[in-house]
Amino acid sequence: MDLQTTIYIVVGLSFALYIGIAMWARAGSTSEFYAAGGSVHPITNGMATAADWMSAASFISMAGLIANMGYGGGLFLMGWTGGYVLLAMLLAPYLRKFGKFTVPQFIGDRFYSKSASTIAVICLLTASTTYIIGQMTGVGVAFSRFLNVSSDTGIYIGQAIVFLYAVFGGMKGITYTQVAQYIVLIFAYTIPAVFISLQLTDNFLPQIGLGGTFSGTDMTLLAKLDSVVTDLGFGKYTTTTAGSTLNMFVYTMSLMIGTAGLPHVIMRFFTVPSVKDARSSAGWALIFIAILYTTAPAVAAMAKLNLHATVNTAVKAGGDLYAPEASIKAEARPDWMKRWEKTGLLKFEDKNGDGRIQYYNDKTKNEVAKGKAEAAGWKGNELTVNADIIVMANPEIALLPNWVIALVAAGGLAAALSTAAGLLMAISSAVSHDLVKGVFAPNISEKNELLAGKIAMAVAIVISGYLGLNPPGFAAGTVALAFGIAASSLFPAIMMGIFSKKMNKEGAMAGMLAGLFVTLFYVFAHKGIFFIKGTEFLGLIGGANPFFGITPEAFGAIGALVNFAVAFLVDKFTKEPPEHIQHMVEAVRIPRGSKMVDGAH
Amino acid sequence: MKEDKSSHAYWKATLGLLTKILIVWFAVSFGAGILFADMLNNIKLGGYPLGFWFAHQGSIYIFIVLIFYYAKKMGDIDRQFDVHED
Numbered sequence: 230m231d232l233q234t235t236i237y238i239v240v241g242l243s244f245a246l247y248i249g250i251a252m253w254a255r256a257g258s259t260s261e262f263y264a265a266g267g268s269v270h271p272i273t274n275g276m277a278t279a280a281d282w283m284s285a286a287s288f289i290s291m292a293g294l295i296a297n298m299g300y301g302g303g304l305f306l307m308g309w310t311g312g313y314v315l316l317a318m319l320l321a322p323y324l325r326k327f328g329k330f331t332v333p334q335f336i337g338d339r340f341y342s343k344s345a346s347t348i349a350v351i352c353l354l355t356a357s358t359t360y361i362i363g364q365m366t367g368v369g370v371a372f373s374r375f376l377n378v379s380s381d382t383g384i385y386i387g388q389a390i391v392f393l394y395a396v397f398g399g400m401k402g403i404t405y406t407q408v409a410q411y412i413v414l415i416f417a418y419t420i421p422a423v424f425i426s427l428q429l430t431d432n433f434l435p436q437i438g439l440g441g442t443f444s445g446t447d448m449t450l451l452a453k454l455d456s457v458v459t460d461l462g463f464g465k466y467t468t469t470t471a472g473s474t475l476n477m478f479v480y481t482m483s484l485m486i487g488t489a490g491l492p493h494v495i496m497r498f499f500t501v502p503s504v505k506d507a508r509s510s511a512g513w514a515l516i517f518i519a520i521l522y523t524t525a526p527a528v529a530a531m532a533k534l535n536l537h538a539t540v541n542t543a544v545k546a547g548g549d550l551y552a553p554e555a556s557i558k559a560e561a562r563p564d565w566m567k568r569w570e571k572t573g574l575l576k577f578e579d580k581n582g583d584g585r586i587q588y589y590n591d592k593t594k595n596e597v598a599k600g601k602a603e604a605a606g607w608k609g610n611e612l613t614v615n616a617d618i619i620v621m622a623n624p625e626i627a628l629l630p631n632w633v634i635a636l637v638a639a640g641g642l643a644a645a646l647s648t649a650a651g652l653l654m655a656i657s658s659a660v661s662h663d664l665v666k667g668v669f670a671p672n673i674s675e676k677n678e679l680l681a682g683k684i685a686m687a688v689a690i691v692i693s694g695y696l697g698l699n700p701p702g703f704a705a706g707t708v709a710l711a712f713g714i715a716a717s718s719l720f721p722a723i724m725m726g727i728f729s730k731k732m733n734k735e736g737a738m739a740g741m742l743a744g745l746f747v748t749l750f751y752v753f754a755h756k757g758i759f760f761i762k763g764t765e766f767l768g769l770i771g772g773a774n775p776f777f778g779i780t781p782e783a784f785g786a787i788g789a790l791v792n793f794a795v796a797f798l799v800d801k802f803t804k805e806p807p808e809h810i811q812h813m814v815e816a817v818r819i820p821r822g823s824k825m826v827d828g829a830h
Numbered sequence: 831m832k833e834d835k836s837s838h839a840y841w842k843a844t845l846g847l848l849t850k851i852l853i854v855w856f857a858v859s860f861g862a863g864i865l866f867a868d869m870l871n872n873i874k875l876g877g878y879p880l881g882f883w884f885a886h887q888g889s890i891y892i893f894i895v896l897i898f899y900y901a902k903k904m905g906d907i908d909r910q911f912d913v914h915e916d
Contacts, residue, residue, distance in 0.1 A: 295886075300867070300882050300885060300886075302886075303863060303882070303885030303886045304885075306885065306889075306890060307859045307863055307885060307889050307890070310893050311855065311859050311889065313893060314851070314852075314855050314893050314896050314897055314900075317897045317900060317901070318852075318897075318900055322904075436887060437876075439877075439878070439887075440875065440876035440877040440878040440883070441876070441877055442877065449876075450877060451877055451878065451879070451882070452877070467871070467879050467882045468868070468871065468882075474864060477864055478864050478865070481859065481860065481863075481864065482860075485859075503915050504915060505901075505905060505908075505914075505915060508897075508900065508904060508905075509897075509898070511897055511901075512894060512901055515890075515893060515894050515897055516894055519890050519891070519893075519894055522890055523887055523890055523891070526886040815837060818837075818841060818844075819837070819840065819908075819913040820908055820913060820914060821908075821913045821914060821915055821916075822915075823915055
């Protein structure tokens with residue numbers, strides 16, 4: 230069977246499975262719609278959380294970014310897992326005890342103010358919409374390659390499917406579909422990694438293989454990679470940091486507290502039966518996530534080495550990387566390169582007209598590498614590889630069988646769809662439950678509340694689709710911005726709501742607004758107002774990364790500090806919260822008396 | 831009065847546990863994985879430089895252990911102060 234047919238069959242089967250499950254587990258009541266009836270087993274919830282959490286960014290984009298960044302890419306690995314420790318200890322059990330459907334509802338009740346809840350809705354919408362943009366970019370990449378359409382058409386198809394899928398949903402449907410999607414995506418990610426690890430290191434576990442010996446040599450894989458990339462003028466793989474140590478530190482922190490503050494993840498902990506389950510469920514979620522996250526760095530390093538080995542025969546054979554016959558002839562390049570060229574995500578241009586492909590860093594500051602390239606008559610790097618294709622092309626680069634390639638396609642789509650569904654759920658519940666029912670029309674019927682939610686979903690999909698067509702960066706980079714926003718606005722407010730009995734509504738609201746504003750200001754200065762190209766205002770703040778060289782993706786932690794500082798300052802000069810609120814905080818802190826989640830205001 | 835003291839003590843015990851875990855959490859990721867990574871890279875763990883290993887592998891494993899340790903210890907504290915769910 231040819232590759233295209235295999236892909237259609239595997240992807241089609243996986244879609245049929247999800248839609249089947251979504252129909253089987255359709256929500257019957259608002260409790261089932263918002264919180265899956267509060268009866269999901271902690272391990273099941275852990276698996277669903279993992280799928281919810283691991284998005285197109287984790288699946289498609291992350292390993293590619295790590296391959297480009299090397300050691301510095303570890304910030305994604307630590308940041309996106311370390312947040313679960315915070316979530317498990319600081320937020321999840323207490324919010325579960327509080328027992329309501331949504332995050333803005335907690336903020337509204339704890340800070341005894343409709344305005345506080347409305348501000349929380351705004352923060353939630355900004356973070357979730359930014360996040361969906363990243364998903365849409367990922368969906369576009371996956372569809373464009375595997376359905377043989379342009380990336381734009383891919384995004385349109387993705388929009389349509391995600392819409393259909395989310396409207397089916399309800400939290401109950403989404404939960405069980407996410408379990409299925411987790412299983413698809415984890416096999417899709419690990420199977421090619423096992424094959425490649427065997428090929429390159431003779432170890433079947435990629436986690437061991439990454440620390441193993443490069444087959445056929447006495448060098449370790451990482452040492453080999455280090456020597457190849459530095460010889461070609463790139464930064465040393467195992468030590469290159471992301472910007473500076475300070476930037477890496479702050480970036481990691483932003484991702485961690487952003488993880489803990491993302492509403493679509495927090496919401497998943499409303500679906501377990503008890504506080505005890507909320508605690509252990511976070512651990513299970515992290516186990517399921519770690520299977521992918523500890524494989525990713527192996528995929529990154531191995532794909533990078535494989536790519537270099539593909540275009541330069543001296544990588545495997547040893548010898549001079551700059552020898553003329555080491556670079557492969559362009560017409561003899563493998564089929565997978567030709568396939569990816571069609572998507573525009575891989576480009577080859579014969580700059581020195583020798584009919585061979587030279588892949589190296591032509592902007593290097595390494596004088597030795599520069600000299601060697603000049604001496605060899607290389608006139609610039611001839612191959613550009615978009616970081617987002619590393620995982621998707623990985624099995625093709627390693628020449629794995631067709632069914633593995635098809636499985637990776639299905640996995641990438643599963644990752645994007647499961648996260649998009651979770652995000653749309655968070656958006657629609659915030660709009661229908663907290664905004665429409667909570668503020669504008671308290672007497673709305675259950676039916677109209679759900680209708681409002683679905684309309685909100687539709688609008689969110691259109692906006693994110695438009696921005697997905699004009700993305701501000703790679704999928705993982707865009708997603709990182711969403712974390713910054715969640716980190717700077719929601720996380721501090723929720724945490725102060727639990728850990729400070731005396732925090733009042735004025736403090737919390739001022740804090741959220743200040744955190745969100747500072748972060749958005751810094752981000753928009755770099756990426757354009759609401760990510761619209763051409764509206765950047767870097768001149769106003771003194772050039773790129775003016776704040777101690779911190780990049781906009783990493784700024785969330787600073788925003789969170791501003792949030793805390795402003796909140797405590799304002800809190801000092803305003804009235805303390807009423808007695809009954811302080812009692813409520815006491816009650817939230819202990820597990821006894823937890824009940825089913827419900828939506829009553 | 832006695833009850834209030836106990837809820838106070840419960841919260842103190844909880845915060846104590848949180849602090850301990852957060853110290854480890856910080857030490858393995860921000861400490862070993864970032865601040866001291868260069869130094870630790872001089873030590874090898876199989877084919878891994880140790881600092882690189884903490885950033886790309888080790889801290890994740892330790893995070894998992896931390897959450898389950900927390901869940902277990904917190905359960906003990908709940909029972910000790912008699913605030914556990916039935």
